[in-house]
Amino acid sequence: MASQSRKGGKNRSGQEGVLARVTNTISQSSIVQQGKLVASDAAFVTKKLLKSTGKAAWIAGTTFLILVVPLIIEMDREQQMNELEMQQASLLGTPPVAPQK
Amino acid sequence: MASHIGVVPPPMTPAKGNEPKTAEKIDYLNLPCPIPYEEIHREALMSLKPELFEGMRFDFTKGLNQKFSLSHSVFMGPMEVPSQASETIKIPTAHYEFGANFLDPKLMLFGRILTDGRLNARVKCDLTDNLILKANSQLTSEPHMSHGMVNFDYKGKDFRIQFQLGNGALFGASYIQSVTPHLSLGSEVFWAGQHRKSGIGLAARYNTDKMVATGQVASTGMVALSYVQKVSEKVSLASDFMYNYMSRDVTASFGYDYVLRQCRLRGKIDSNGCTAAFLEERLNMGLNFILSAEIDHWKKDYKFGFGLTVGE
Numbered sequence: 201m202a203s204q205s206r207k208g209g210k211n212r213s214g215q216e217g218v219l220a221r222v223t224n225t226i227s228q229s230s231i232v233q234q235g236k237l238v239a240s241d242a243a244f245v246t247k248k249l250l251k252s253t254g255k256a257a258w259i260a261g262t263t264f265l266i267l268v269v270p271l272i273i274e275m276d277r278e279q280q281m282n283e284l285e286m287q288q289a290s291l292l293g294t295p296p297v298a299p300q301k
Numbered sequence: 302m303a304s305h306i307g308v309v310p311p312p313m314t315p316a317k318g319n320e321p322k323t324a325e326k327i328d329y330l331n332l333p334c335p336i337p338y339e340e341i342h343r344e345a346l347m348s349l350k351p352e353l354f355e356g357m358r359f360d361f362t363k364g365l366n367q368k369f370s371l372s373h374s375v376f377m378g379p380m381e382v383p384s385q386a387s388e389t390i391k392i393p394t395a396h397y398e399f400g401a402n403f404l405d406p407k408l409m410l411f412g413r414i415l416t417d418g419r420l421n422a423r424v425k426c427d428l429t430d431n432l433i434l435k436a437n438s439q440l441t442s443e444p445h446m447s448h449g450m451v452n453f454d455y456k457g458k459d460f461r462i463q464f465q466l467g468n469g470a471l472f473g474a475s476y477i478q479s480v481t482p483h484l485s486l487g488s489e490v491f492w493a494g495q496h497r498k499s500g501i502g503l504a505a506r507y508n509t510d511k512m513v514a515t516g517q518v519a520s521t522g523m524v525a526l527s528y529v530q531k532v533s534e535k536v537s538l539a540s541d542f543m544y545n546y547m548s549r550d551v552t553a554s555f556g557y558d559y560v561l562r563q564c565r566l567r568g569k570i571d572s573n574g575c576t577a578a579f580l581e582e583r584l585n586m587g588l589n590f591i592l593s594a595e596i597d598h599w600k601k602d603y604k605f606g607f608g609l610t611v612g613e
Contacts (some may be wrong), residue, residue, distance in 0.1 A: 259598050266578050266594050267568045271559065274580075278561045 335485035345527035347541035349580035355604035362612030418442035470494025522547030
């Protein structure tokens with residue numbers, strides 16, 4: 201019994217031995233090792249790229265908010281006022297004033 | 302159809318500015334008076350260095366007379382205290398400032414006093430048509446921190462001379478001369494007795510209707526160049542380059558200045574990673590709303606302020 205189990209065990213270990221040996225060879229082959237290195241490098245670079253893109257996007261976004269958004273708002277208001285004036289001028293019948301450059 | 306026959310638009314007389322400039326002979330005896338030496342960077346400073354602040358500001362100016370006016374001003378916000386460590390320390394402060402101005406064509410008096418004991422006074426007096434006396438002093442309750450300065454300006458036909466005397470044995474003199482209708486050159490000399498320093502500086506300014514370019518070199522190691530272009534009546538763009546050859550410090554900045562009917566918006570970006578914007582909006586007659594923003598990306602220092610200015 202014990203010998204049978206041992207034999208079975210040996211057989212199983214023998215079979216497992218074959219499986220284990222195959223997977224070991226595969227996992228220790230140079231291609232797979234290189235593939236792992238490349239994947240970890242790629243992950244590292246992607247993480248850095250995402251972080252620096254995030255930083256750049258933040259800097260660009262806040263700078264745009266401070267420099268450009270008030271300008272757009274004010275130019276829009278100026279244009280609205282100009283349109284209103286032209287409308288009023290045409291309503292009241294006064295000759296349209298040439299827009300100041 | 303008949304009305305169109307014989308109607309020929311009159312030939313346009315060329316406007317004076319369109320005459321070819323090369324045909325005009327420059328009258329070297331009739332050059333315009335130049336800008337005073339200390340205001341040589343005036344346009345660039347106006348566009349690129351607005352009075353940015355952090356906190357809340359309220360100014361009220363009341364005119365009692367045609368010549369005399371009083372002003373009240375409240376400021377609340379963090380003030381930066383220079384410290385040894387690289388981190389600047391901000392301490393919240395609040396102060397009230399009372400001031401009086403007297404304006405006459407010949408005499409201008411200006412005084413301000415703050416609740417923390419500082420007194421600011423300025424006098425500008427036209428002694429004769431060409432000679433102007435200016436005095437400026439700042440008194441504080443801390444010892445050895447008060448200073449005062451007196452200037453004598455003489456305005457000639459196409460030149461200006463200025464003498465400066467300050468406390469702490471500070472002497473300065475400057476001379477600026479118009480060389481052509483567009484170009485003026487100047488130089489200055491100063492001597493500081495307290496710090497045993499003396500220096501000499503040269504400046505040049507070229508301006509036309511559309512642009513102003515200035516350059517200044519000083520023996521303290523500073524080289525400053527600036528260029529302002531007036532793109533249209535409402536918009537002007539300015540750029541500025543400063544280089545200190547003693548401390549190898551370089552700063553370049555670029556900014557815009559929009560003067561619209563209801564507001565004035567100035568924005569600038571710097572090579573030190575600093576961007577700033579300053580908006581003055583006219584809400585009503587005599588009522589101005591001010592917003593100031595400054596972001597320093599390198600030092601991660603963000604300053605925002607708002608305020609209201611009442612009175613002319």
